[in-house]
Amino acid sequence: xxxxxxxxxxxxxxxxxRADSLAREIFSDVANKWALLIIEALxxxxxxxxxxxxxxxxxxxxxxxxxxxxxxxxxLVDRKVHPTVPPRVEYTLTGPGxxxxxxVDAICxxxxxxxxxxxxxRRRFDA
Amino acid sequence: xxxxxxxxxxxxxxxxxRADSLAREIFSDVANKWALLIIEALxxxxxxxxxxxxxxxxxxxxxxxxxxxxxxxxxLVDRKVHPTVPPRVEYTLTGPGxxxxxxVDAICxxxxxxxxxxxxxRRRFDA
DNA sequence: CCGCATCCCTGGGGATACTG
DNA sequence: CAGTATCCCCAGGGATGCGG
Numbered sequence: 001x002x003x004x005x006x007x008x009x010x011x012x013x014x015x016x017x018r019a020d021s022l023a024r025e026i027f028s029d030v031a032n033k034w035a036l037l038i039i040e041a042l043x044x045x046x047x048x049x050x051x052x053x054x055x056x057x058x059x060x061x062x063x064x065x066x067x068x069x070x071x072x073x074x075x076l077v078d079r080k081v082h083p084t085v086p087p088r089v090e091y092t093l094t095g096p097g098x099x100x101x102x103x104v105d106a107i108c109x110x111x112x113x114x115x116x117x118x119x120x121x122r123r124r125f126d127a
Numbered sequence: 128x129x130x131x132x133x134x135x136x137x138x139x140x141x142x143x144x145r146a147d148s149l150a151r152e153i154f155s156d157v158a159n160k161w162a163l164l165i166i167e168a169l170x171x172x173x174x175x176x177x178x179x180x181x182x183x184x185x186x187x188x189x190x191x192x193x194x195x196x197x198x199x200x201x202x203l204v205d206r207k208v209h210p211t212v213p214p215r216v217e218y219t220l221t222g223p224g225x226x227x228x229x230x231v232d233a234i235c236x237x238x239x240x241x242x243x244x245x246x247x248x249r250r251r252f253d254a
Numbered sequence: 255c256c257g258c259a260t261c262c263c264t265g266g267g268g269a270t271a272c273t274g
Numbered sequence: 275c276a277g278t279a280t281c282c283c284c285a286g287g288g289a290t291g292c293g294g
């Protein structure tokens with residue numbers, strides 16, 4: 001049984017409460033469209049900033065930097081700056097980042113698996 | 128190898144492109160904080176609207192209904208209305224919904240597993 | 255109890271321009 | 275090329291109230 005407790009939990013002891021609030025914070029960071037798409041785009045590869053922007057459909061310059069900073073801050077991506085001119089910055093998933101990648105892959109797989117069911121459900125609902 | 132293609136893909140043929148755009152749409156629906164927290168809250172249980180609101184920390188009435196509608200529309204949750212007074216509405220994950228639950232559980236597990244690493248990474252980054 | 259509609263406001267996020 | 279900063283606008287989302 002996985003330790004969940006992202007849900008409303010009883011206070012219990014102080015350390016647990018800190019851990020929970022931290023967990024919820026991380027979850028909120030990570031559980032958003034752009035972050036997950038960036039992780040999926042990186043996969044096992046190393047990509048430059050501009051490559052990422054090309055790879056992630058519809059992401060704006062700002063959202064990309066913002067999310068990359070966040071992911072870097074949480075230790076999910078590694079940012080390597082090459083001191084050349086013009087600059088060259090490369091992003092790679094860290095070990096923990098690749099751990100999350102597995103979950104994202106699962107979601108992507110799930111999505112494609114249920115395309116048909118979902119399309120049907122929508123049609124029924126919209127009627 | 129999972130069929131991904133949530134990333135910027137070459138057009139190829141028309142049907143594939145439709146499927147891709149649908150997949151991205153679903154992904155955008157599903158890859159958001161509240162939707163995932165609701166799925167996690169439901170788990171294998173059946174919950175009433177008000178129970179869900181109590182269970183999901185910080186969700187507003189509006190966000191909850193909105194996301195529940197969306198999940199219902201996509202066939203991930205089943206909504207059962209008991210014609211009593213006062214009304215009683217119960218939400219349950221469908222089969223596909225439980226499929227997604229597995230992925231969400233994975234994310235929750237991942238989060239707790241890496242709390243320490245992330246906390247450290249943050250401290251280093253913020254310096 | 256549940257859910258819709260309305261109002262209102264904040265801040266998310268796009269576009270643009272400038273620096274290294 | 276990559277990143278930061280600034281401006282600005284619209285929609286996300288909170289609060290409230292009514293209806294079933």
